[in-house]
Amino acid sequence: MxxxxxxxQSGSPLRPEVWEAMEPWLRSRHGDPSAVHQEGLEARDALEKSRESVAACLGAGSPEEITFTSCGTEAMNLALLGAAANAESSRRHIISTGLEHPAIAEPLRHLEKRGFTITRVQVESDGSIPVERVQELITEETFLIATHWGHHEFGTVQPIEALGKLALERGVLLALDGVAAAGYLDLKVPPGVSMLSLSTHRFGGPRGMGVLFKRRGVRLEPLLFGGSQEMGLRAGSENLPAIIGGAKALELATSExxxxxxxxxxxxxxxxxxxxxxxxxxxxxxxxxxxxxxxxxxxxxxxxxxxxxxxxxxxxxxxxxxxxxxxxxxxxxxxxxxxxxxxxxxxxxxxxxxxxxxxxxxxxxxxxxxxxxxxxxxxxxxxxxxxxxxxxxxxxxxxxxxxxxxxxxxxxxxxxxxxxxxxxxxxxxxxxx
Known part of the structure; x- marks a missing residue:
């Protein structure tokens, strides 16, 4: 049979073009992007070209707005917990929904235990978020709206442009889980979106590669400490083969x-x-x-x-x-x-x-x-x-x-x-x- x-949505086959891009970095090219010798410089060049490619696919203002992680869940944890660590003591209120993937829901529960207030907006029966309800919930203590671009079960696409406009008007951060939407929606980040997470294994890329878009000026506290990789936001040697393959998969998905x-x-x-x-x-x-x-x-x-x-x-x-x-x-x-x-x-x-x-x-x-x-x-x-x-x-x-x-x-x-x-x-x- x-x-x-x-x-x-649990994983898709690696595209041949992605494997072709990754293979040399798995077989014969082993330089560390942090090293200063020739092999290291070649690896650094490949890393930064991948960052530039991802930035272009997302419409980022600069490649420095792209941070590579191990998966979408890590990227969203960095966004939420990192932003909360830098929140003012008078602004400890977050707006979300009851629809969220554990990559958002669990970090928010963690923050709730540490004194943050989480308000979950009532969604419509099709899973859509009414922007007017979000607007009513924003107070002077609100510093973050955390939700998804496309829902991982129902497939609901949220009104992100309207939410971004609201976030700008009210001076709050907007963090989006883009994992389900990546590869199937145009993820050019509109104004007002502060952070966006995604991974590539659902549209022909490798596992073990995640992305966090963080708009310039947004301050995050890192979750991992050690080296200064990823502009100081994520310590540890980069998974270069996965990053190269993931960037290639996103290029292909964007063009197709x-x-x-x-x-x-x-x-x-x-x-x-x-x-x-x-x-x-x-x-x-x-x-x-x-x-x-x-x-x-x-x-x-x-x-x-x-x-x-x-x-x-x-x-x-x-x-x-x-x-x-x-x-x-x-x-x-x-x-x-x-x-x-x-x-x-x-x-x-x-x-x-x-x-x-x-x-x-x-x-x-x-x-x-x-x-x-x-x-x-x-x-x-x-x-x-x-x-x-x-x-x-x-x-x-x-x-x-x-x-x-x-x-x-x-x-x-x-x-x-x-x-x-x-x-x-x-x-x-x-x-x-």
Whole structure:
């Protein structure tokens, strides 16, 4: 059986052009950029050319605004913890959301324990951040807004230009997690964006390479101490092969952005349309198709099953997907993002994410959807909740608004699930503690 890999947000194949750029620095060129001999100077030149390339892709004002790290998580930790260490004692308030990846959520929890106040703005049901609500929350004590450019699960693209304008007007920093968006959005940083983190392994680059854009004038305290590498912001020898490969991957992704967005968007739309036809009681999460959605992500909720069961059964069937972001898959918990958008527990617990890259085809999407529908049917056959629903003892959280399928089978299920006026409420409980 050929395996269908639809978990590219956990990692994508290294592009041949990237390997070609990296290979000499893995095999025969071993100079340290900090050394003053010829080999060291060659390494320094390669490092700075990579920095210039990344700066150009992000529209940075200077290559010195680019800091190389080991991953996107480290870059965001440096941004948040480094900025907090330099915050004035009278300004210890941060605005964020309940949607954030652990790369933001966990550093903020760390800061909360150390006396900072974190306010999490209520987002819309599609995961979008209302700028007016953020504006209402800014006080004289606010020094930072920390959020994402594109959401790592729902694919929601946030109104970054408006948030940047607000940050400038109110004199606060704006730190963005750009990891999910990188390679699939134009990440030219607009005015008002103070810091932006990204990594390259989701669009054909190597693991072990992250980037922090830090606008000139923003002061950060380093997390690592030792040497003076990376303008004093990150001590330790640079991972030069990964930096060179990551810069090359970002160059390619930037030059091919239009075709990548078109091809991945087509694949995810076909994937969803086929799933919607084949699987009853399924919901698309996040915005509808368009510029407000990352094209490579598809996040769906399947009622009356658990997402982990779908992932495990899918793996046995040769289909690789995830039940959340890569940094939470071993926690076996429902993502906080589901609660933040008000998704009922019965839907949130059955959520899975498909993620694609530029190599996926429409034919693979159709095959994946067919395989997924078989997996859902098999898992539901073992689900007490589904069997209770078939007996009329449970009601769908999707009915009648969200569920729009019109087959005879699903019409019958719809009628069966509706309670009579005098019947007790048989809905699944909302959020469990």
């Amino acid at each position: 050929n395996r269908l890999l639809f978990d590219r 952005l239009g075709s990548t967005r078109e091809s991945t968007g087509k694949v995810t739309r076909v994937l969803w349309n086929t799933i919607e036809e084949r699987v009853p009681y399924v919901k698309l999460n996040g915005p509808r198709w368009g510029n407000d959605r990352l094209p490579q992500l598809l996040h769906v909720s399947v009622e009356f099953v658990e997402g982990e069961a779908l992932v495990l059964a899918g793996d046995f069937a040769g289909l690789a997907l995830s039940s959340g972001h890569a940094c939470a898959n071993q926690s076996l918990r429902v993502s906080p993002s589901m609660q933040a958008v008000g998704l009922p527990y019965s839907l949130a617990v059955g959520s899975v994410r498909f993620s694609v890259d530029r190599n996926h085809t429409v034919e693979q999407a159709e095959a994946a959807a067919e395989r997924f529908s078989s997996v859902v049917a098999k898992v539901r056959g073992m689900s007490e909740e589904w069997l209770a629903f078939e007996r009329g003892e449970r009601e769908s959280a999707l009915l009648p608004v969200d569920f729009l399928l019109d087959s005879e089978e699903t019409k019958a299920l719809r009628l069966k699930s509706r309670s009579s006026p005098d019947s007790p409420d048989r809905r699944l409980p909302d959020w469990k503690a």
